[in-house]
Amino acid sequence: MTQGNQLNLIVGLNGFSFLVVNPENKTFQAPTQVDFAVADYRKTTEEQYWEAFLKYPELTRNYEKVTIFHKNAYATFVPNELYDEGQPELYLQFATKLFETDSFDIDEIPELGVKNVFVPYVHINNFLLDQFDTFEYHHFETALCKQFQKIAAQRSDKLALAYVDKNLFSLYVFQGSNLLFNNTFEILKPADFVYYLLFTAEQLELDPEQFPLQLFGAISEDSPFFQLAYQYIRNIEVATVTTNSHSLSQLEARIFFPILNA
Incomplete structure (x- = not known):
């Protein structure tokens, strides 16, 4: 299974996600999200990671390449x-x-x-050094920005793209391949999401009735975040991500979108 395959991991303090990538045929296996939802103050972050590594055999195999993406607002x-x-x-x-x-x-x-x-999570890197012979690491926003730019470069108008994930969302605005704006916001409820979208639109003089907004990440048209945003931003859509892999649902493809081709 692992011959020639790559392992991509997105790491954070409250959990992580991973995906096995076959770079030759552009297929994907084992899309998995691990959530440390219940805080257990008796365990360190490293202990929680270790328990998860024991649970998922994909994490203890050998890979051609391992890439880590640190996800935080720093x-x-x-x-x-x-x-x-x-x-x-x-x-x-x-x-x-x-x-x-x-x-x-x-x-x-x-x-x-x-x-x-x-700012990387040094203690998580140290844990991973004990699990893999070698790996490279980057920030999640680097991968996200590069993938967003590829989409924006195909058009000449101003385009907003957002990645929504639990309590954070990242917002980018491009015109062609030029980055006009990017920031990461903390959101606890749909009203927070809409506030930051409209605030950014006002600062960049974008008409909420006109400018296009594409959504990626853990969001769908049934989400209260989308439904409220649609009342204020008319040209909004949940992105469709095209892959060669039938093993990914559209929701999974949107969630793992930044690292599908990393």
Whole structure:
């Protein structure tokens, strides 16, 4: 099963998800989401990961390549010409609370001429180093941005794309291949979602009756988030993701969309 296959994991403090990718025929296996929904303060994050690794045999096999994507709000895009490699913390200190023990990493996004400065989960990386011979890691927003740009580059108008996942959603606005805006917002209810959409539209002078918005992630037309947003943004749609794999539902394809071709 694993000969030539790749393992892509999205990791966070409250759970993780993974997908087995066959890069030759562009098919996907074992789309799985692991949710640490019930807080157990007797267990460390590493212990929760270890229990999950014991449960899912796909995580203990050998792979041609393993790629980790850190998913959190501790990331920001910086134009190459403004980046000071000696002080990466400068770009995050006003956006989130930082600690002296935080480390910083950089993803290059040459398609946009920017760097994604982010705080990785070092303790999760250390756990994964004990599980895999080698792996590379990036921030989730790097993969998401690259996939969104491919969609936007096929058209010339302004296009908004959002990825919705539990209590966070990421919003991007492109015109052609040019990135005009991106941010990640915390949302607890549908009204939060609509507020940030309309606020961004106002700042960018986008007409809610006109501008197109495509939704990815854990959302469907039955979602209260979509249903409320549709009352205010008329040209909104849940994206259809085309894959060669019959093993993925459309919802799974939207959830794993950023890492399908990573």
